[in-house]
Amino acid sequence: MKIAIAGIGGVGGYYGGKLAYAYERGGQHEVYFIARGGHLAKIKENGLILDAVDGTYTCRPKLATDKPEEIGTVDMVILCTKSYDLEETAQSLKPIVSGNTYVLPLLNGVENDVLLRRNLGKGKILNGCAYIVSYIEKPGTVKQDGGNCKLFFGGIQEQVEELEYIDEIFKGAGIKSNLQRDIDTAIWSKYLFICAYAGITAYYNTTIGPIIKDPQNIEMLRGMMTEVEQIARKKGVPLPDDIVGRSMKLALGMDYDASSSLQRDIEKGRKNELEIFNGTIVRMGQELNIETPFNKKVYEGIKNRL
Structure with a gap:
């Protein structure tokens, strides 16, 4: 081949x-x-x-x-x-x-x-x-x-x-x-986690450690994941029933100093994947009539800094 x-x-x-x-x-x-x-x-x-x-x-x-x-x-x-x-x-x-x-x-x-x-x-x-x-x-x-x-x-x-x-x-x-x-299940399962993790670290411009010390930030992270889940299910993607819980467990168990490529790219003024992550969820939410307040807050907050 x-x-x-x-x-x-x-x-x-x-x-x-x-x-x-x-x-x-x-x-x-x-x-x-x-x-x-x-x-x-x-x-x-x-x-x-x-x-x-x-x-x-x-x-x-x-x-x-x-x-x-x-x-x-x-x-x-x-x-x-x-x-x-x-x-x-x-x-x-x-x-x-x-x-x-x-x-x-x-x-x-x-x-x-x-x-x-x-x-x-x-x-x-x-x-x-x-x-x-x-x-x-x-x-x-x-x-x-x-x-x-x-x-x-x-x-x-x-x-x-x-x-x-x-x-x-x-x-x-x-x-x-x-x-x-069913490759869509695997792709959306990963995307649900990385979209929220990348977005929240970029929004606060820090590693995951300081973010998950704050209970309000933990709920924000969970909210971002839940919005992705709602969109995926509306599109007919058969995600596992406990996908948000599993993804939250993964996020809360990450190293204190773990950062995302989105956060690093934005911090250094490089081209970035904001539109691929939170921008896509905001757009799809509008198309499907699903509210996405958590992802919208992150997306607009980062856009205003760029």
């Missing part, structure tokens, strides 16, 4: 690195990296160094490039860019995507498959999410130091049986792959 990884940051560097390392010598599968800048230059020079909890790997793709057209048509492309770059990235991938190419986004957000169908207009669009803490430590090196590294994916139009081969490829590379019959 010919596989391209678009975006070799924390997520793409880990999963793409695992795939490249596993299949470099086997010849059974070819792995290509789409990266840019100094990071790409170092990968071309030395391979990608993946410093993971389970070991350090030198990962050498078949080709690393910033020009997708150099790769040619692929059997699968895995998108690992930031969510706000999805539409631009989709346009750049058109030269390598055919009607039979599987396209798997591993991005934040709950509308990635919809946006891909709109912007690609071809390919077999899947959806997925991952539980991982990883980042570019320096050009050419990706460090993974948290998360259980589980990857969830599935299709909407495709039957699950068609995707079992991809699941085998992932597992053969040491990836904790979980093929889902």
